[in-house]
Amino acid sequence: MTKIAKPPKRQIILEEAAKLFKDKGYGGTSMRDIAGQVGMEAASMYNHIKSKDEILDSICFRISDVYIAHLREVEELPLSFGEKVRVLIRLHIQLMVEDGPAVSVANHDWKYLPNARLTEFTTARRQYEKGFAALIAEGIAAGEFQAVNPTVALFTILSAVRWVELWFQPGRSLSAQELEDHIITMLLKGLEQR
Amino acid sequence: MTKIAKPPKRQIILEEAAKLFKDKGYGGTSMRDIAGQVGMEAASMYNHIKSKDEILDSICFRISDVYIAHLREVEELPLSFGEKVRVLIRLHIQLMVEDGPAVSVANHDWKYLPNARLTEFTTARRQYEKGFAALIAEGIAAGEFQAVNPTVALFTILSAVRWVELWFQPGRSLSAQELEDHIITMLLKGLEQR
DNA sequence: CCTACCGATCGGTAGG
DNA sequence: CCTACCGATCGGTAGG
CATH class of the missing domain: 1.10.10.60 (Homeodomain-like)
Known part of the structure; x- marks a missing residue:
């Protein structure tokens, strides 16, 4: 057998x-x-x-581990800062599309983690945000990006990508690929005519 | 007396x-x-x-009424589409800063409204989104905006503005005014150097 | 506006 | 993996 x-x-x-x-x-x-x-x-x-808490814990940390692994990989790639940001945006959207419910929980329900673990989770997220913001700041220093506020740029990107969760459903008019392209255009090129 | x-x-x-x-x-x-x-x-x-439900109801509909009133006012103003979008972004951020908890509830907890009212709320929100998306589409037709997907542009804007709730706290390094300016620059001009 | 209380449901355990 | 059950807490009502 x-x-x-x-x-x-x-x-x-x-x-x-x-x-x-x-x-x-x-x-x-x-x-x-x-x-x-x-x-x-x-x-x-x-x-x-073990408990209801432990379910939440498993979901949240599995997702935050993936985010941080993605960031570390992208940091090592031999790409311009514009390309790195584009890759990170695509990875965000892909994870959301493939693992939607878990990403949603990690984005919204992490705050109900018991105290000790909540601190760890917040630290992990802050680490991710710092790494991403650094890519933006370096891109500005290199003259690739405009002199925006890096933190504001970071959160604008992260939030734009996050709304995909509320909005994307398979079989809607846009494919995941098209959605990535449109969001990247909007964020990197801006709304207004150049 | x-x-x-x-x-x-x-x-x-x-x-x-x-x-x-x-x-x-x-x-x-x-x-x-x-x-x-x-x-x-x-x-x-x-x-x-009357009930716990009724508390949620009052909060959610008060906020959605304000949003729709703002949209109607802006639609009537004698401004370019770029200026109209800028005004709406500022109004969003201002409402968030002044009435943060209620806006947060209207953004996240509306889904727990009892069924009949949930439908009404969703309808109101959809109406707002349609009006805002129309401004973007008209701006594209007028040549003011790039040929982005209006729906993607709309949700990118709404979500960017929404994250302010998680992020802004009085006394932080940025004032509400500066935050508005930075977000508007990022959304209208884009991250990448022109 | 309070005390007292309702039936229902909660997360979790005992014991098999 | 189930039955049976625990003490705690839930939204809400009665009656004053």
Whole structure:
């Protein structure tokens, strides 16, 4: 008999929880809601997860790890600053499209993490923001970018990319690829005629 | 004895509720939490409000009414499309700075409105988005703006302005005025050197 | 505006 | 993985 990988129940619980947290919020989602989606009793889930907090923790840190890995990779690429920013924007949108519910939870529900972990999460995010802002500042210094406020530019980019979550749905008129192109044009070239 | 206007308790309840909803989410905020901030028992609040739902309703529709009024005013002003978009961005940021918690609730917790009112709210928001997108489309037709996708431009603008909520705090290095200027530059002129 | 209280539901545990 | 159940807390009402 060949060993066949069992579908990991923990994974299923995390995925269903992410969808529910996105739709109803962390506080608005009960363990019984999640259990209902997974197809077991609430009590049974505790064989796979430690607590409701731990579900949130797993989702948030998995996503923040991906963000930081992306940043480190892009920093090492032999590209202009304009190209680096473009790649980061594309990676953001792709992660949102592929892993929407988890990204949404990491963006909105991280604040319900228990205190110790909340500090760690905030630190990780701040580290990401610093690295991204540094790319922008270097691009300005190199004459590639206009002399905007790097922090304002950073948050404008991050927020533009974030709204994709509320807005993008497969089968809508725009493909993910087209959406990336349009957002990049808007952010890098601006709205007004040159 | 001259009649002195009593501080309207209902107002106080709505304000404290908005702050708590912003921080802990609608589902994560209990009537007892709100009562504690207001300084009365939970049961006593029902002399001033009908239900927890009704608190959310009041906050959300007050804000959406302001947004739509702003749009209607700006549409009538004798300005270029570039100037109209600039005015709308400034009004957004100003409302966020002056009425932060309520704007935050209208942006995030509207989805917990009971079904009938949720439809009304979504309709109002869609109406606002349509009007704003039309200004952008007309600006493109008039040759003022680049040929971006109007919907993408709209959401890039709305989301950039929305992040101010998470980010702006009085006494930070930037004033509200400077923040407006920087965001407008970034959105209208773009990041990249011309 | 308060005390007292309702039925429902919460996250989680015991024990199998 | 389930049944049975815990104490705590929820939104809201009765009655004053």
